[in-house]
Amino acid sequence: MSGHDTGNQRGTAGEWAACVEELRIEMPGGRRIVDGVSLTVRAGAVTALVGASGSGKTTTGRALLGTYPDGAEVAGRVRVADGGPVGYVPQHPAAVLNPARRVGALLSDIARARLPALPRRERRAAVRARVLAALALAQLPEGPEGEALLRRHPHQLSGGQQQRVVLAQALLLGAEVVVADEPTTGQDALTKRRIVTELARLTGQGIAVLLLSHDLDVVHALADEVVVLRAGRVVESGPADRVRTAPRHPYTRELLAFGAEFAAPDGTQEDAEAAAPAAPPRTDGLRIRLAAARYRDRTHSGGSVTALRDTALDVLPGSCLAVVGRSGSGKTTLGRCLAGLHRDWDGTLTLDGAALPHSVRSRTPGQLAAVQYVFQDARAAFDEHRTVEAQTARTAVRLRGTPADAAREEARATLARVGLDATLAARTPGRLSGGELQRAALARALTAEPRMLVCDEITSGLDAVSRRDIVALLGALLRERDGMGLVLITHDLDTAAALADRVAVLDGGTLVEAGPARRLLTTPTHPFTASLLAAARQRVPARG
Amino acid sequence: GAGGSGSDGSGGDAGPPRRGGRLRAAFAGGGANETLDPHLANLFSDVARAKALFDKLADFGADLTPRPRLAASWQPNKTLDRWTVTLRKAAFHHGRPVTADDVLFSFRRIADPAKAFRSKADLDPIDLKASRAKDPRTVEFHLKRPTAEFPDVLAAFGAYIVPAGTRSFDRPVGSGPFRHVSFAPGRSTVLRRFDDYWDGAPHLDELEFVAADEESARVNALLGGQVEYAHELSPATARAHEGRGQIRIVRLKNSAMQAFAMKTDRPPFDDKRVRQAFFLLADRAELVRGALSGAGEIGNDLFGKGYAYYADGLPQRTQDLDRARQLLKQAGAQNLKVTLDTSDVAAGFTEAAGIFRDQAAKAGVRITVRHRDKDSYWSDILESGTLCSYRSGAMPIEMHLSQRLLTDSTTNATHWHHKDFDALYQQARSTADRGERTALYGRMQRRLHAEGGFLVWGFADWIVGTAQRVRGVSRTAPANSLDWARFDKVWLA
Amino acid sequence: MSGLRSFVVRRLVLGAGQTAGVVLLVFALTEALPGDAAVTLAGDRPEPERIAAIRASMRLDLPAYERLAHWAGGLLHGDLGRSLVTGRPVTGYLADGLAPTLLLAALTVALLVPAGVGLGVLAARREGGRADRLISSVTLGIYAVPEFAFGVLLVFVFALRLGWLPPTAVGYGGDLLARPAALVLPVAVLLARPVCSISRLVRAGMLDALASPYVAQARRYGIGAARIRYAHALPNAVAPAAQQLARTVDWLLGGVIVVEALFVIPGLGTVLLTAVSARDIPVVQGLAVVFGVLTVALNLAADLVTHRLAPRTGVAA
Amino acid sequence: MTARATAARPWARFTLGALLVCLPLALALLGPLFAGAAGPRGASFTVGGGALLGTDFAGQDVARQVLLGGRSVVLIALSATVLAYAVALPLAFAAALTHRTWLEELLMRPLDVLLAVPSLLMVLLVATVFEPGAAGLAVLVALVNVPDAARIVRASAAEAAARPAVEALRMQGESWWRIAVGYVARSCLRTLAADAGVRMTGVLYLVATAAFLGVGVDPDAADWAVMVDRNRTGLFVQPWAVVVPALLIVALSMGTNLLGDAGLADRAGTGRTKGRTRKGSVG
Ligand SMILES: Nc1ncnc2c1ncn2[C@@H]1O[C@H](COP(=O)(O)OP(=O)(O)OP(=O)(O)O)[C@@H](O)[C@H]1O
Ligand SMILES: Nc1ncnc2c1ncn2[C@@H]1O[C@H](COP(=O)(O)OP(=O)(O)OP(=O)(O)O)[C@@H](O)[C@H]1O
Ligand SMILES: [Mg+2]
């Protein structure tokens, strides 16, 4: 059916474990989203595929799995040595987690399939042992907390946790070849470091990894070989060190440039704030007084788990609050409380002095428009049947009463502003890349012209260049739309530093520290903040 | 028309009866509400069971004249209001002889005002207080009024004789040809031969009644050898299997009168010209062909074709649309609209209603067919509506007249109230001479034929199927008569 | 646990109300039917006097609410009352009808679940293929033939022509288990229609589930095909079918009148029909209680399945 | 490569369904035009004679009844199914989309009460009490189907209604209808179609059985479902009166369902056609 081909000629050490030759994937209409890509993944080594958002990384990576976009014409040759299964950590982990099954079942199924025939009881014990080991490797909690995690359903996990469960699946699979598509996007710096270390250890044991990532830190730390993609074509490839230190193609240089610099918080706003320290406490903006946010959870004693407590925060119009913290610390929960998507919480929420209903259902169109939320999982948050443009336009129609035609125009313009041209906008969400979709989700929220914008990990899937553009756009919006406030939930301290006036740090559901961005990012007082910062600053140790 | 009923089993009944064996008979049942109390008998299955377990003093022959059963003979006095009935020597299943006390006990039980048994009205002529046992085998019945046809009363539908003092029928004891073995309501009743039966012990060792409400279930059970006798089959089934050699089809002619009843006391039928016009609207042959699937005969607007006293000298009425139109016009009833009440309470009703609707339409009469609830149908049509489907099982013509056509009749569905008609009936009732009575009944029937309320369009055959080896099933007895569903004379070849 | 427990407790409490609702509804409808027990008992000899006498002896002359209250009072003591027609206790009626009904229902469900699910899954696996079209056509075809005609056909072929099986269970009474052959055809007829509805629903759900990314991932990870189908895809596909199954069980327990009549198996459906046509209200009410309780239980079970298979419900804002 | 073959002839998978549905539909639409006037009644259940397909239980010409009897079948099937869904869908979606337990219980529990009464009995009781006409009966039969349909729809909508996409739609202030119909219903379209397709046939016979028991349609009406029901007593004498209308209903039911399957397969068709390799490529 395709050029996917699994032979038994397992490459010897250093030999190829999987290779792609002259792969060309052409969509109906003649657009080639992958155009003559060749690459090799060697046993015990990491090949990193880098490139701008929409450059064809995911499409190429999935070719190793034998999966192609619907209706695509495929030419070329894809070979996987050994014929065994290929591990896959997709960009949107939620989609591959069966919503009706518990995490434990999802993991043990894979473990069991890999086990030799054993008596029933031994088998069960062995499966358990393997699952627990995989949890540890994937930086998921062990012990009683891990047990509880295993009894949960996927939707009860945070974005990062879902990603780590999928990673654990890939580890359990014991595949010789793993395609890891942005395996660390949902992780905080501390977790990311540990995951990278584990991945490095694994490759050391002879596994071949195809790493698709925007995170140059991770690429730097892991990659033995780098292939740079641009619009479906390989512009440069070679040993990681060489590409990093001596990029030959200007595109590579541009791509790598942004990551190198650690943008220091630009002090202007903070200076302004400092300049008017005596200003009376302002009543406008978003005032969050949250006592406790709970989830119903039968795996927990008492039937519910408190994911966030005692959080008091204010977001002034025109300012940006960055919320950072470990994966699973309650950032999304906070965002969802603000957006009215989580109901079960105590406390008050006021916008410009007026109370906001807890539930999105009780909010007026005006209130809905005022507080917009950009979902962490962009793919799940789109209706898969309608085009991105149509969905974006609806925000304007529904929340601002814009006539349908005008709304379309506006949607197109906003989508263009986040870097999505009209041909992309006219597609359904399933036909966009991860990064493109993330930007579409942002555009959809922006169309509401919100007073408060809550962004949950909106740059995790973006390459350095796109990220810079988005950060610039948001920065501009903070200034231009006079009074838009921004709550930026992120693991990316660089982005936080670039945009935030204030930073709030969450750990295990509590607000451990909040303060002006510059102070917090330079001289944190809380040890947790310090460790997070240290982990982020410190380059992930390169392998070798 | 229907094929000859007795033809398919030619020679089958020849040879001496063979003793032994078990016969299973399938009847439509009354579900879990079935009882063995013979006085509660309502359905054919109840009657068949009661007949096997119990006896009446008399029962009807094929022409619906009473035949002595437990009564050996009956003798009226001159004025016809005191009848002496002599019992034959018979014994109940537990050995005790049947006595006059048993008879009086049974009749008093039936007539108990608190119980409302079905035959209470039939026994109405008897003054039970005054009636007495002259000796153990002689009963003297005192009547409230002269009754020439008193033996008919003795043969009435549920007038079974039970041992005096009987309260419960859990383990019924009767004097019938079979004795009780087991009974599961709505499922099966098992009976065994009563060797001391006065009319000669039955040939069968055992008789089992099984309930199968659905006609096709009865046919299938019969075809599959699960039962040897299936009661009440449809004409279509009969046609499908008649003469095929698998089973025998027995057609009991003249078993059910099929009619439309017009309420003669209300418009439009209070005008006899309209009634006459309706008589002429019906194409009886078409009705018999269509509604009865040919299994029956056409009627002549009179009850009791083939029974004693039937006025068969009257000309057969046929469809005459022109005359009908003319009559309607005379009555000022052009463009007549009538509602015909019907229900699926009896086979052929809805079909006949549809067919008659179409026939009437040809003469410009618009009939709307209204379907009524089947469970309360007989009660509903008694007072309400103007035109309805009607049918009747076999009974003597005298009984038909007294129950349905007198001013004080309790089930006068045509609301036929005529003093002179009543008077004729009284006269006949107290006329001892059979010839004179015949003449009087003839006059009454002529009147009904000319302007009565019953448009009797046909008489349906009652169809019974039996296995090939079943012998001795009567082919002439209409349903409800003595030889119908009579298993003591049946044997398995 | 508490969320689930409170859900179940609430539903059971509501269930008591629902059963009361069923009883009231059935009572009201039966009361509203033309005629009463006395009239139907009088049959084709509806002499007004006699009807009045019967009515008095049945105490039907009391107003409806008094009779209902009296009956309900008995119910509180676990007494379902006595039949108006025969005076036998209603529990006896239920017990007699329940045995064959339960037997038929149990057998049918035992075959229906694997058959319905299996065919649905098979059809979904080969969407648009020959197997799919064959399964869909045959099940739909049989579905479109009414039970009665289908039953007659089966009896004709297997009982009368081939002689393999008895055509009816006439006379077997409560002793059906001793004659398993008599159950084959009724169960086949009972299966015919639900197999279609359930397999169609399973098929529809499975098509979506099998096309999902999580199934693709499971496949990729070398999990056995059967395990993927039944442990991964099916749970996401089966919720509507579970509801349909609950309905089917409902129907099997209360409404298989045609099959009961055709094969002469006097179960609850026959009891119900007889009781309604006799206007035997205590029996009808007793059945309404049974049906009400069964329906509540079945619906609860089906909803628990739905709840379990779509765990995200209730979380959404 | 089968995928490709199908894709090349997209109409191919529609042929079976279309063929099946053609005849009954054509008969239903055009039959009455050719039926002509009613001839005289013959004897019931005769074969041959003057009538092409013999006569039915009431001596009517089967062929003529067949010509006349499709219209009401199609009408009742469609209108009753549509009506049942018109009531069931809003109920079910309201229950699935609400977060208020009491509202859900309020919507769904009363329906459960109706479920506890066997549907035929329900139809009979209500119809006997209120004596509806043919249209009224169709409405009644549709309503009897509502609780059933609502539960199935509710169950299939449960998962879709809890998806983040629905949250996003709420965030956008989308109307309830658009969420329910535009997203949730669309997401469980297959299940809805499967249920509706099967329900359509069930409805027909419920109407027919009710007619037999004397409510609604005339028991000798020209209606295929009624014919099947009413002529069954003569199955062995005059099979055509049952077989012909039954086959037409089977074709109609099978055809519409298969067409529906094909249509939905078409919708998702591309999703099942994975990437294709151009001829001549390596591997
Ligand atoms: N099914 C499809 N139909 C049409 N175009 C598609 C389809 N899938 C992806 N594309 C397009 O192909 C290009 C490459 O997509 P791909 O997902 O491989 O990008 P990517 O490099 O992974 O990007 P990102 O970093 O944003 O995830 C994108 O422009 C995308 O819009
Ligand atoms: N529906 C749920 N039921 C139970 N627990 C939940 C549920 N959703 C989230 N949680 C738990 O609440 C905690 C906070 O989750 P949240 O999604 O807010 O984390 P987060 O900070 O956004 O993490 P990440 O960076 O990984 O996205 C996590 O431990 C998560 O497992
Ligand atoms: Mg990607």
Ligand SMILES: [Mg+2]
């Ligand atoms: Mg999160």
